[in-house]
Amino acid sequence: MELLNHLNWRYATKRYNTTKKISEEAIEQIKTAIQLAPSSYGLQLFEVLHIKDIALREQLKAVGYNQPQITEASDLFVFCHYADAHSSKIDDYLALKAKIQGSAVEDLAEYGTMMKGAIDALSMEEKQIWMAKQVYIALSNGLMACASLGIDSSPMEGFDKAAFDKLLKLEDQGLKSTVILAMGYRSAEDDTQHQAKVRKPLEKLFKTV
Ligand SMILES: Cc1cc2nc3c(=O)[nH]c(=O)nc-3n(C[C@H](O)[C@H](O)[C@H](O)COP(=O)(O)O)c2cc1C
Structure with missing residues (x-):
């Protein structure tokens, strides 16, 4: 299956080639794959910020454990769920x-x-968890779209959410940051690309009952 080749090819990229940029057309395709993600009741209680401001990306990196993907990748999406599931x-x-x-x-x-x-x-906490879950399905569509386009990507939760929310003025927009997706083209110097995938064997992952 073609999809399995793509999933084996992708890896959580750590270092990007800063000179290689994703085309506008590919970005639109990734956005569309994210748009097409299923969500509970179809409500899509989230939005995605495409961060183009380079200075802002530097600031985000500083509160993202200085992970280089935040500034080195061609493009950066910050997935946010709504602060509340208002009627x-x-x-x-x-x-x-x-x-x-x-x-x-x-x-x-x-x-x-x-x-x-x-x-x-639902309690406010339950609502937050429920909305965040939908975001991860959309993130996964984004990861798969990138892989099928031969674009590298990094799903990332290693960042200070409160600091991200403040820098991106998310409270004013009724949003909270959930997870980020850096995308671009791997650097030849990223050693992670040569590491074998670590996954539980299928018989440990699936139980027949
Ligand atoms: C929700 C989520 C958050 C992650 N956060 C980070 C992160 O902050 N930094 C990082 O280097 N990798 C991060 N990863 C990557 C995982 O470590 C990686 O997907 C896992 O080790 C499996 O490796 P592979 O994706 O290269 O196959 C994250 C992955 C997911 C799904």
């Missing part, structure tokens, strides 16, 4: 669904009430 977000989704699928928004009212009831029953 207005569910209304936004219902309006979009009605528009795209050509139905009346009033016909979706009962569905909306059901979703809001289920979400309102």
Whole structure:
């Protein structure tokens, strides 16, 4: 299977070739793969910041354990989930669904009430965890899209979230940083690319019951 070749080829890149940039077209394709990720109820309670400001990336690196990928990679996405799952977000989704699928928004009212009831029953902490989980599915789509395009990538959680949120003014936007994705082309000097993949054997990972 072609996908398995791509998944074996990719690795969490540590050092990037700073002279090689991802094309606009490939970035659009990666964005579309992220857009197409499934999410709970289809709500997509997250947004992705594409950080183009080089000075800002330097500042983010300083609060990202100085990981070089943050500045060396061609492109950097910061995945953020909403600070709260406000009912207005569910209304936004219902309006979009009605528009795209050509139905009346009033016909979706009962569905909306059901979703809001289920979400309102969660504590703030549970909501945060639930929203963050959706982000990781989107991250995974991004990783797979990169690999299939021959683009290297680094999923990263090693950063100070509170400091990222402050630098990116996320509170004002009702967002919280979840995880970051650096993307570009591996440096020939990145020794990690030569290391064999460490994965549990399938019989340890899967149990037949
Ligand atoms: C959610 C997540 C967060 C990660 N955070 C970091 C990170 O901050 N820095 C880093 O060098 N690698 C990070 N990694 C990479 C993992 O260490 C790596 O995926 C794992 O060791 C398996 O290696 P491979 O992806 O190269 O096959 C992260 C991976 C994931 C999925």
